[in-house]
Amino acid sequence: MTSLDAVTAWMGNYRKAWESNDPRHIGDLFAEDAAYFTEPYAKPWIGRDTIVEKWLEIKDEPGSTTFDWHPVLITEELAVIEATTTYPNDVYSNLWLLRLDQLGQARQFTEWWMKHPKP
Incomplete structure (x- = not known):
């Protein structure tokens, strides 16, 4: 079930995982059978173990990013961030679609990202 509190907690944990690259932190974000779409039409990473493995293959180094977010829409089934x-x-500008389960883990996560042009 998706709510502002659940989304806020998940986003905090996402950032924690992003900054730590700890497999446990990453895995805790996702349901066992979750689907992670790195782009809307890309083949998804399916399952917690695969998500952790793929995340670590393309990880950002801790401290290499800043990140600001806000919810656009939150329903019981979907959060748009x-x-x-x-x-x-x-x-990069990001638009994320997030579907949480009853435990607050992502069962589906889709990233839309757009690189800003250089000045």
Whole structure:
């Protein structure tokens, strides 16, 4: 079930996992059979173990980003999140679709991201 409190907690844990790259932190975000779409039409990573493995293959180094987010829409079934990720040389706008289960773990997560043009 998705709620503002559940989404806020998940986003805090997502950032914790992002900054630690700890497999346990990453795995705790996702249901056992979760689907993680790194792009809307990409083949998803299916299952917690696969998600952890793939995440660590493309991980960001701790402290290499800043991240701001806010909810756009939250229903019982879906959260839409708008965010900005800033790297040392690039900035991305993000739109995320998040579906949480009763335990507050993602059962489906989809990233839409757009790189900002250089000035």
